Amino acid sequence: MRLIAENLGGERGGETVFSNIGFALEKGEALIVTGPNGAGKSTLLRVVAGLLPAARGKVLLDGGSEAFPTVASASHYLGHLNAMKTALSVEEDLGFWRAFQGEPGLNVEEALETVALGGLGHLPFGYLSTGQRRRASIARLLVSRRPVWLLDEPTAGLDKASEERLARLMRGHLQDGGIVVAATHLPLGLEGAKALRMGQVL
Amino acid sequence: MAGRPERGAWVQASEIMLALFLRDIRLSIRAGGGALIGVIFFLAVIVTIPFGVGPDLNLLSRIGPAILWIAALLACLLGLDRLFQADREDGSLDLLVLNGDRHMLALTVLTKCLAHWTGSVLPLVVAAPLLGLFMNMEPLGIGATALTLLVGTPAITFIGAAGAAVAVALPRGGLLISVLVLPLTIPVLIFGVSASYGAVADPAPFLQPFLILAALTLFLAVLGPLAAALALRHGTD
Numbered sequence: 001m002r003l004i005a006e007n008l009g010g011e012r013g014g015e016t017v018f019s020n021i022g023f024a025l026e027k028g029e030a031l032i033v034t035g036p037n038g039a040g041k042s043t044l045l046r047v048v049a050g051l052l053p054a055a056r057g058k059v060l061l062d063g064g065s066e067a068f069p070t071v072a073s074a075s076h077y078l079g080h081l082n083a084m085k086t087a088l089s090v091e092e093d094l095g096f097w098r099a100f101q102g103e104p105g106l107n108v109e110e111a112l113e114t115v116a117l118g119g120l121g122h123l124p125f126g127y128l129s130t131g132q133r134r135r136a137s138i139a140r141l142l143v144s145r146r147p148v149w150l151l152d153e154p155t156a157g158l159d160k161a162s163e164e165r166l167a168r169l170m171r172g173h174l175q176d177g178g179i180v181v182a183a184t185h186l187p188l189g190l191e192g193a194k195a196l197r198m199g200q201v202l
Numbered sequence: 203m204a205g206r207p208e209r210g211a212w213v214q215a216s217e218i219m220l221a222l223f224l225r226d227i228r229l230s231i232r233a234g235g236g237a238l239i240g241v242i243f244f245l246a247v248i249v250t251i252p253f254g255v256g257p258d259l260n261l262l263s264r265i266g267p268a269i270l271w272i273a274a275l276l277a278c279l280l281g282l283d284r285l286f287q288a289d290r291e292d293g294s295l296d297l298l299v300l301n302g303d304r305h306m307l308a309l310t311v312l313t314k315c316l317a318h319w320t321g322s323v324l325p326l327v328v329a330a331p332l333l334g335l336f337m338n339m340e341p342l343g344i345g346a347t348a349l350t351l352l353v354g355t356p357a358i359t360f361i362g363a364a365g366a367a368v369a370v371a372l373p374r375g376g377l378l379i380s381v382l383v384l385p386l387t388i389p390v391l392i393f394g395v396s397a398s399y400g401a402v403a404d405p406a407p408f409l410q411p412f413l414i415l416a417a418l419t420l421f422l423a424v425l426g427p428l429a430a431a432l433a434l435r436h437g438t439d
Contacts (some may be wrong), residue, residue, distance in 0.1 A: 050303070051296055051438045072303035081293025087232040088225070099221035101301055102214070 001027055002062040003071070003148055003179050009056030010043040017043050018198055019056060027147075030170065030180040030193035039199030041183035042080070045150045048181060049077045061148075067103060068147055076146040078154055082137035085124030090117065090136050093125055094143050101144035111139040116165065130157040138166060149173060149183040160201075164189065215305055219313040226314055229288075230321030236284060240277040241325040247273040248333040258317065259338045265336030267347045267398035274326050274351055275358060275391055279383060281322045282362040283376035285314060286434065290370055299438055307431040311363055315427060319359045327351045346401030346408065350415060354394040357419040360426030361386045367433035390418055 002024055009019035017040035025031055033041050046052040048059050050072040061071045068074035086092040094108045106114065112121050115135040120128070128136060134157045142148060149170070155163050167189035170180050174190070182188055230237040249267050252262060289295040298310055322349040330351050334344035369375030393415040400408035 017377050028409070046438075049296075049300060052300060070303050075300065077296060077300055079293050080297060081291075081296075083293035083297050085225075085229055085292065087229055091230065096221055096225045097297070100218055100299075102218065102304060125380070 001064060001068075001074075001147055001177075001179070003059070003181070004062055005057065005059045007057035008044070008047060008054055008059065010040055010047045010052065012040075012043055013054040016055065021196070021198070022057070023194065023196060025179045025181070025194070026146055027177040027179065028174045030174055030182065030190050031196055032188060032190065032193045033181065033196045033198060034185055034191040035198035039183045041198055042152050043079070045079075045152050045181065045183055045196065049075050049150050051077070071148065074146055075148040075150050076141045076144075077150070078137060078141060078151045080152055080156070082125075082133050083140070084122065084133065084137060088125060089122055090125050090128070091121035091167060094121075094136070094139055097140050098143035101146075103145045104143065105145040106142045108139075110144060112136070114142055114165075114169070115139045115163070131159055131162060135162055140158040140167070142169070147177070148179045149181070151180065152183075153184055154182060155184065155186055155188070218305060219309060222310065222313045223317045223320075226317030227321050230317070236281050237321045237325070240280050240322045241329055243280055244273050244277040244326050244329060245333065247276070249334055252336060263343070263433065265340040266334060266339040267343060267402075268395050270330055270334060270347050271351070271354075271391055271395045271398065274323075274330065274355060275387060277326055278323055278355055278358040279362060279364060279380045279387075280376075281318070282359075282366045282383070284378050285318055285363060285366040286370045286430075287366070287375070295434070296372070296438065299434055302431070302435065307435060308427040311367070311427040311430045311434070312423065315356075315359050315363045318363075319356050323355045323359060324356065327355065340402065343398065343402040347398040350394045350397045350412065353412070353419060354390050354415045357390045357415075357422045358383075358387050360419075360422040361390075363426050364429040365434065367430035367437065370434065370437055390415065393418065 004021055004024045008021040010017045021044060033044060035041055043052065047054050059071055061074055064070065064074055091108050093109060096103055098108060108121060112118050115138050117132060117135055125136065148186055153167060158166065170190060174180060211222060245407060248269065255262060299307060302310065328346060331344045334347060346380045362379065362383050365379040368382065369378050374376060393411045397408055397411040397415055400406040400411055
């Protein structure tokens with residue numbers, strides 16, 4: 001399985017944010033997207049996920065399996081927003097996404113243990129702190145299987161220990177033959193990851 | 203794949219949609235869900251009408267079905283703006299759209315409509331017979347009006363979903379949705395009211411307008427979610 005972006009260009013409100021971005025990621029490879037604010041990191045991730053139309057170029061998944069034929073169906077997207085309902089308990093939120101996204105992975109209890117939120121599943125999501133919310137949202141990546149993880153500032157709000165835990169999770173995902181594309185300005189602790197610096201004169 | 207169950211795609215899809223349905227129902231009855239807003243508005247309108255119209259019982263019973271239908275129509279439009287906006291604000295909408303590659307986005311929208319209808323509109327239909335008494339309606343008329351509301355109000359939700367999807371990015375899109383959707387709901391209102399009258403007024407037929415109402419609901423159950431899915435897919439930013 002290969003995730004390929006060819007000559008990609010992105011727009012926001014008619015303004016070109018980036019152009020001529022290209023990469024190809026094999027199984028087990030990660031791409032770290034860095035750049036100053038406004039360089040188009042988030043836009044790039046949304047274009048890759050298919051949530052925004054590409055102004056130019058295309059994204060394709062080469063050799064997708066029967067379960068993951070397209071980029072969108074093969075991708076987990078962790079954006080700025082956590083996509084969890086504050087009125088529901090963490091268990092209910094994760095249980096819903098596990099059922100809705102299909103291809104179930106860890107069960108809710110195990111996923112919460114993995115992000116060190118074990119025993120907090122009964123709390124409403126709204127009661128959690130910023131960092132805990134982010135961790136619960138990261139647990140969403142674990143409850144259903146997707147080969148491609150698209151992570152937008154995944155460490156936002158996380159403490160040191162949680163950052164290391166996330167790095168471990170990403171390394172594990174890469175070892176299992178997954179692909180990670182992460183937009184960040186902090187080092188994520190992934191050795192051998194490809195780097196894409198945005199916002200420079202092309 | 204090894205772990206892939208051999209169950210039919212339909213069973214799988216219905217389980218997935220049941221999960222979404224139950225989540226939306228849960229959200230609508232929890233704090234801030236707003237399931238009761240519609241029914242309280244409905245109650246307020248119907249209770250005020252007799253004071254405004256005056257104590258003419260014959261007049262009240264004559265306009266009863268129409269008033270119930272108009273009040274229910276407006277109450278249906280009330281909560282529609284939150285149908286997709288709540289999901290957009292916390293990022294869930296992105297994932298619903300992203301998963302549209304796996305199971306049709308229109309099916310997701312249809313499920314959300316059904317959950318919205320069950321949570322916010324079904325209470326109106328249940329309250330309608332009681333409020334019919336306020337309008338001095340006879341039992342047959344009350345039953346017919348409740349039945350037409352039961353069959354006709356889903357159509358309003360389905361049209362409303364398309365309006366809600368178009369206005370999803372607007373911060374205060376509630377009024378815009380009502381303006382967009384109201385002209386399209388007029389046929390539903392016309393056939394709903396004429397079927398309700400048909401049950402009590404002798405020469406007027408009941409079955410024909412009722413069947414057209416049912417057909418409208420079925421037609422819009424397909425068209426509304428498809429249009430809404432199209433708007434949502436192109437409205438992400």
